[in-house]
Amino acid sequence: xxxxxxxxxxxxxxxxxxxxxxxxxxxxxxxxxxxxxxxxxxxxxxxxxxxxxxxxxxxxxxxxxxxxxxxxxxxxxxxxxxxxxxxxxxxxxxxxxxxxxxxxxxxxxxxxxxxxxxxxxxxxxxxxxxxxxxxxxxxxxxxxxxxxxxxxxxxxxxxxxxxxxxxxxxxxxxxxxxxx
Numbered sequence: 001x002x003x004x005x006x007x008x009x010x011x012x013x014x015x016x017x018x019x020x021x022x023x024x025x026x027x028x029x030x031x032x033x034x035x036x037x038x039x040x041x042x043x044x045x046x047x048x049x050x051x052x053x054x055x056x057x058x059x060x061x062x063x064x065x066x067x068x069x070x071x072x073x074x075x076x077x078x079x080x081x082x083x084x085x086x087x088x089x090x091x092x093x094x095x096x097x098x099x100x101x102x103x104x105x106x107x108x109x110x111x112x113x114x115x116x117x118x119x120x121x122x123x124x125x126x127x128x129x130x131x132x133x134x135x136x137x138x139x140x141x142x143x144x145x146x147x148x149x150x151x152x153x154x155x156x157x158x159x160x161x162x163x164x165x166x167x168x169x170x171x172x173x174x175x176x177x178x179x180x
Contacts, residue, residue, distance in 0.1 A: 001030070001031065001035065001036055001037070001038075001041055001179075002027050003023065003026050003027055003030070003041065003045075003179070004023075005019055005020070005023055007178045007179055008022075008023060008026075008045070010174060010177075010178035011045050011046070011049055011171060011174045011175045011178050012045075012049045012054035012055065012171070013054075014054045014056070015049075015054040015055050015056075018054070018055040018056065019055065021055075021126045022055050022094075022126045022130060025126055025127045025129075025130035025131065026045075026130055028130075029130050029131050029133075029134040030044065030134060032134065033134035033135075033137050033138045033143075034138065034143050035134075035137075035143065037146070037147075038176060038179045038180055039146040039147065039149060039176070040143050040146040040147070041175070041179050042146070042172055042175035042176045042178075042179050043142065043145065043146040043151065043154055043172065043175075044133075044134075044137055044142070044146075045171070045175050045179075046151075046168055046169075046171035046172035046174075046175045047095055047154070047155070047158055047168060047171075048094040048095055048133060049171040049175075050164060050167055050168045050171055051091075051094060051095050051096055051158070052093075052094045052095075052096075052129075055094065055126075058092060058093070058123075058124035058125075058129055059090065059091065059092045059096075059123075059124055060090045060091030060092070060096050060098070062090065063087060063090070064086045064087035064088070064089070064090030064091075065086055065087065066086065067085075067086030067087075067089065067090060067098065067099060068082055068083070068084065068085060068086025068087065069081065069082050069086070073085070073086055075099070076089065076098060076099025076100065076101060076102065077099050077100040077101025077102070077104070078099055078100050079100075085100055088120055089102075089103050089120060092120060092121070092123035092124055092129065092132070093123040093124075093128070093129035093130070093132040093133045093136075094129050094130055094132075094133040095132075095133040095136050095137065095158060097123055097132045097133075097136055100117065102136070103116045103117055103120055103123075104116070104117055105139070106123075106132050106135050106136070109135050109139075110128070110131055110132065110135060140157045140158075142154050142157060142158075145157070151168070151169060151172055152165070155168055
């Protein structure tokens with residue numbers, strides 16, 4: 001399934017100035033991640049639209065300090081000390097990859113080495129941000145949620161607090177007819 005510029009703009013109407021940077025990478029990596037049905041592609045693009053502000057943001061707007069110490073830092077594979085790794089490994093990519101463990105696992109999957117631990121900003125580039133998001137999608141088996149039409153379950157895997165669920169669902173409501 002190839003995605004067109006017009007389809008993306010029906011889903012993400014404010015992405016006109018950025019869509020051309022992302023479109024070839026979406027068409028390269030989405031099929032590799034098994035996004036070969038309307039629902040799978042729609043679920044993915046709706047989540048990316050929300051998480052990236054329609055490809056406006058390449059990294060998490062928050063500072064990442066919340067991921068630097070304590071329980072959350074430990075869950076993400078960051079050190080428990082206040083050493084800046086929360087900021088270093090804050091969310092990046094279309095579906096924000098967060099935490100040293102995810103950066104390490106994603107890096108091995110994409111590059112065969114741990115380069116993202118030294119150069120996390122690579123995920124701010126359109127190609128690697130899309131590739132990492134597709135890796136995350138596959139790693140979390142999110143196509144299975146699309147196959148069951150379980151958007152809430154899918155969203156919980158990306159953001160357990162279901163933050164901005166209505167906005168995510170609005171993107172999905174636009175994505176399904178745009179891709180049909």
